[in-house]
Amino acid sequence: MTRIEREESAWLMVAGAALTMSVVAVVSLMAGPAHGQTASGRGGLVQRGDVTGSIQQQLQAPRQVRPAPRRMAQAAPPKEWSGEDGASGHPLMTADAIRRSAANFDRCVAGFWPEAHRRGISQQSFTRFTADLSPDLRIMDLMDSQPEFTKAVWDYLDILVTDARLTRGREVLAQHAATFAAVEKAYGVDRYIIAAIWGIESNYSTQGGDRSVLNSTATLACIGRRQGYFKDEFLAALEILHHGDLTPQQLRGSWAGAFGATQFMPTAFKRFAVDFDRDGKRNVVDDVPDIIASTAAKFKKDNWQPGQTWGYEVEVPQGFNYLHADRAKSYTIAQWEQLGVKRAGGKPFPRNTDKAFLLAPAGADGPGFLMLGNFRSIMRYNPSEAYALAIGHFADRLRGGGPFLQEWPRQERVLSRTERLELQQLLAQRGFYRGEPDGNLGGETRKALRSFQASIGAPADGFASSGVLDRLRRR
Incomplete structure (x- = not known):
């Protein structure tokens, strides 16, 4: 797996785990630390690989329920760890390695005291806040989950940008x-973008995860x-x-540690949280001025x-050379x-x-988008093109704009994970x-797809359709 592929598949690994069902089949979805900085994939604070728990819940359960405002939804009782090896194949994710590490958990936590002391944490605080910690091994299953099926970008948008959420x-x-x-x-940040982040990350503080961030x-x-990464988040x-x-x-959130109304990771909180109302505390959980200003x-x-x-x-003309549709290729509007x-x-x-740059998340048969620098800013909150598109579109709708004008290719069947593996092979x-x-299916796969499509005279849009897979099987 190349560096670019690792970064762009990041929807699956940190931040509260919001989207462990990647939109990867249709767009380059997640990457690296995420939303937030990173790990929250919610930099937003999430980190690459995961998305916040609230987004994950939304994708898994498209039917919208509107809970009472300002009150977190109650989480279901936690499931037990499966006791199986992780799907990543990493040596530290084998069942035996997980059990050995769990048995050493208390000593591991105690070993963080010297670094905690260097950060100015008192012995009293360290003892108080770590006294009741215990390993939550169910997280190992969530960290290495690899959903067989993904969602198309249009389904993703349908789930996140809803009439109920717009009204709220x-x-x-x-x-x-x-x-x-x-x-x-x-x-100098657009209020509608902030409101969109708040709405999609936690459904306006009604969803956000109920696990102890510290634990x-x-x-x-x-x-x-x-x-190594999570040691810094823990401290x-x-x-x-x-x-x-x-x-x-208050410090409760997703399995990967993202918390609050707009899902900050702890390190992102340290860097960006502000006490906007000057009450002496930076509170991104239930203090509205701090939530809005910190974001x-x-x-x-x-x-x-x-x-x-x-x-x-934008409308992309027939016969367009989709090799121009690359995040690394930025042209002026006049050139486009x-x-x-x-x-x-x-x-x-x-x-x-x-x-x-030109984004064609559904290939030549779907709408195109010219993305400016602020789109990249949204992706620094969560490195997923689908996520950033949802945020931008939701903000426009809040501002009074309408739905997208062009149709999505809803007749297309999204490839399963098994088929995506076959495609790459x-x-x-x-x-x-x-x-x-x-x-x-990250940037390197899309680049390879474009080259193959060009070799057979098809629009080189990098879209992983069932038709492209069939052509590969026949060659």
């Missing part, structure tokens, strides 16, 4: 208009394949508790450009227009000097793909 989002914007205005003035990060710091969680910004009861602070740090949008839906790309609906572009056999087949 408009209520939240009206209710906290003064706060959104103050934050927008202070940070989850301690488990992952001592057991499994990402101990950051201890710092949060020691400084009194949040209580243990905006993250976007400002990630180069959000005030007064600019995230991108435009010279290539025949037009804004959907016949609207003009506000500035023809803006630079953008066949591409490798024919000399187009040099990575390790893993079923995650």
Whole structure:
């Protein structure tokens, strides 16, 4: 698996685990630390690989239930660990390795004291907050889950951008208009983007995970394949508790440690959380000014450009060379227009000097999008193109915009994981793909697909359709 593939499949690994069902088949979904910085894949704070638990719940259960505002949904009783080897094949994810690490859990946690002391955590706080920790081995199954089936980008959008969520989002914007205005003035970040993040990450604080962040990060710091990364998250969680910004009861979230209304990882909290209402605490769980401002602070740090949008839906002409549709290839709007790309609906572009890349998440048969720098800022919150598209579109709808104008190819069948593995294997056999087949369709796989499609005279859009797989099987 290449570095790019690892980064772009990141929807499956950290942050609260929101999307352990990747949208990988249709777009390059997750990558690396995520939403947030990283691990929250919610940088948003999540880290590559995982998505927040709330998003995962939404994708697994598309039917929307609107709970009472400002109250977290009750989690189902936790399942037990399967006792099986992890699907990743990593030596630290074998059942025997997990059991050995679990048996050493107390000694492992105690061994973090010197580093905690160097961070200014008192012995009293360390003892108090670690006294009742115990390994949550169910997390090992969640960390290495590899869903057989994925969702198409249009299904993903249908689930996350709903009428009910739009209605609630408009209520939240009206209710906290003064706060959104103050934050927008202070940070220059579009209020509708912040409201969209809040809505999609936790359904406006009604979903967000109910695991102890400290216990989850301690488990992952001592057991499994990402101990180094989660050691830092665990120590950051201890710092949060020691400084009194949040209580243990408030510091609850996803299995990977993402928490709060907009799903911060502990290290992201340290970097970006702000005390906007000046009450002496940085509270991203149930303090609205701090929630809105902390999320905006993250976007400002990630180069959000005030007064600019995230991108435009565009019409791509027939016969277009989709080798131009690459995140690494940015052209000015004027140059895209010279290539025949037009804004959907016949609207003009506000500035023809803006630079953008072309995203075609459903290939030549679906809508195209020209993505500006602010789209990349959203992806720094969660490195998934599908996620960033959902956030941008949801923000536009909150602002009063309408649905996308072009139709998605809903007749297309999304490939199963077994078929995605076969696709990569066949591409490798024919000399187009040099990575390790893993079923995650990231940038390297799309590049290989484009080369194969070009070799047979098909639109080189990099879209992993059942038709492309059939062509590979026949060659």
